[in-house]
Amino acid sequence: MTKDPKTVEYHSATGGWGSVRGMRDTALRERPSLGALDTLRRQNKTGGFMCTSCAWGKPKHPHAFEFCENGAKATMWELTSHRCTPEFFAEHSVTELRSWSDHDLEHQGRLTHPMRYDAATDHYVPCSWDEAFASIGAELKTINPKSAIFYASGRASLETTYAYALFARLYGHNNLPDSSNMCHETTSVTLNSLIGSPVGTCVLDDFEECDAIFFFGQNAGTNSPRFLHPLQKAVQRGCKVVTFNPIREKGLIEFISPQNPAQMLTGKGTQISCNYLQVRAGGDIAAIMGLCKFVFAEHERQGGTVIDRAFIAEHCTGFDAFHALADATSWERIEQESGLSRADIEAAGRVYVDAKRVIGVYGMGLTQHVHGFENIAMLVNLLLMRGNIGRPGAGICPVRGHSNVQGQRTVGMSEKPELVPLDKIAAQFGFEPPRDQGMTTVDVCEGLLDGTVHAFIGLGGNFLRAIPDQSRIEPVWEKMQLTVQIATKLNRGHLFNGRTAYLLPCLGRSEEDIRAGGPQTVTIEDSFSHIHGSLGHRTPASEHLKSEMAIVAGMAMATVAPNPNVPWEAWTGDYALVRDQIAETYHEQFHDMNARMFEPGGFYRGNSAREREWKTESGKAVFTSPEMLAATDVADADGRYRLVTVRSNDQFNTTIYGYSDRLRGIEGKRDVVLMNPADIDRAGLRAGQRIALVGDAGDGHARRIDGLEIVPFNLPDGTIVGYYPELNPLIAVTHHDRQSKTPAAKAVPVRIEAAA
Known part of the structure; x- marks a missing residue:
């Protein structure tokens, strides 16, 4: 796409001194x-x-500074010197605080005391922990458990x-939605269905062996900056990077490593993507x-040597139907729906065909669509064509956002009872767990609207702000x-309360957790299915x-x-006892967990698809044949736009x-709408004009939403x-993925109206 000189952009590389200044400003x-x-x-x-930021892997041999700009911001945010005390809540009513910005609410600092909402005065007031627990327990006992929601953010x-x-x-109940429901649930559903593993198949070492990396809808520069280091090394040894993204994100264009003195002094970075295609x-x-049509054509042109037919014959099903569909799909339709030229797609396809080992990387640019399942399934098709799943230097790599969101699903945080070893849990703890389907995030929203949800406990996060x-x-x-909201800082979700409501402050992961058993270690899982121990050392923000x-x-x-098999007090005093239980429930993956949790690089819990063991209904990896070429189900129309919501460089999730x-x-x-200059002109608008966006879901x-400023941008x-x-x-x-119910925050149908 030709650069329009009127558009706004950042003229430097990702990383470099800009990253240093970003950390300084947060400090x-x-x-x-x-x-x-x-x-x-x-x-x-x-x-x-x-x-506590992203879930990118932790290498065996770390850099001297194994953190990125956003990771440093998250740590300084948690270790802030600011305190949000009972005196603050005495001064400000909850209704008043609703008018504050997200930034200003969290900038008040760490919560210091357990608080109860007093509806009569519209203020939070301090309470004791015993009072809070007794009241919460009493309320939960009076309602149908099926009407209660136990939500968790990806940090716990x-x-x-x-x-x-x-x-x-x-x-x-099994009403256990977590932040995965809002981002990568599409991954869990799609990959589990097609390759028999709900998570990606890559490990960090694969990025040292791959010949090409294909990115789809993932912004490493903002969402997982530590990824840029192995990416830079891959490019420097000759690996090709091809990116498909509506936005030209700087992290996949050029990177200056803050840990490279020569690059910092010269300001000369590494060019990352060899092809950058701005797909609509x-x-x-x-x-x-x-891309797949090009691979099929090259296979014929090169005498049947491009597609790995032996791998497909042994390991896959559905290939012939997909081949027929690709043959029947015209380039005219592909160009129309993708917004890309055939020549650009074929140039990217050439990189794929010439590479022996390819990794497919994606983020929420694929998952958060009405047809997000089909997005990911098509990437699986592309990788399977040349046997790029289940061998070193190749695979599919969803990049998770929150630090332990994948791990939470691994240890039972799921509304889907079929994904949890309930028979094992029943025998282990001597009770009969519920077997019915729980609620997803979308189900919770619908239950709130129809009045069937009566209680909500939030283990971290900002659920009410994050939902559609x-x-x-x-x-x-x-x-x-x-x-009930369990949190480290105040956010907007804490300002809307049930008839009984508590705000409970917790330790941050960076802080010392001293219990009867001594300093406590916790564990998390990264995007590559490796488990890591984490030990805090800082003095807690409040006693x-x-x-x-x-x-x-x-x-x-x-x-x-009370249940003699569930010794809550003992578990609270020594988390190693909980790890013993995890190891018993999930023995194959977590055996000897206490002994292994500090292995350099983490211990690997394994991945069947990486070993080409396909735990699918057919016992094979599955090619699919999508019935659509657009990931949205709202047709194009005059004056209708496809809105993509994104995070800024100075943000993590809702923080x-x-x-x-x-x-x-x-x-x-932040009150802006980024828009192609040609679209601005066609709509009779101008840069800097204030407009309203109106949902067009029908x-x-x-x-x-009123008062948004138009900013010309390369889109x-x-x-x-x-x-x-x-x-x-x-x-x-x-407006959610049809298979997983992940909210579709991409390609949202909207119209532009005059500001009120």
């Missing part, structure tokens, strides 16, 4: 103690502290998550179909009987904080009947560290971009 805002430097020194290293440890899921099942939002199915249709769900949230494990145990003891989206050249604001519900025609979570109210709760 100045948060003012952490000098101990934060020691935490950063230990971050993502064996025996140290595992970052394996130990806490295991105990939390057990608490839910002892109480009587929702056009990935068509783009990958074009916020404007419809916020008013009904307060109809619940009980809401009144409890660990997440202690809070879960306190609620459980106040709610469920807004600041207002610098440096890598896109946008500073000091379901009869009004969705509107495909018909694709516009804005920030998450501010634009989430434009996403209909019914």
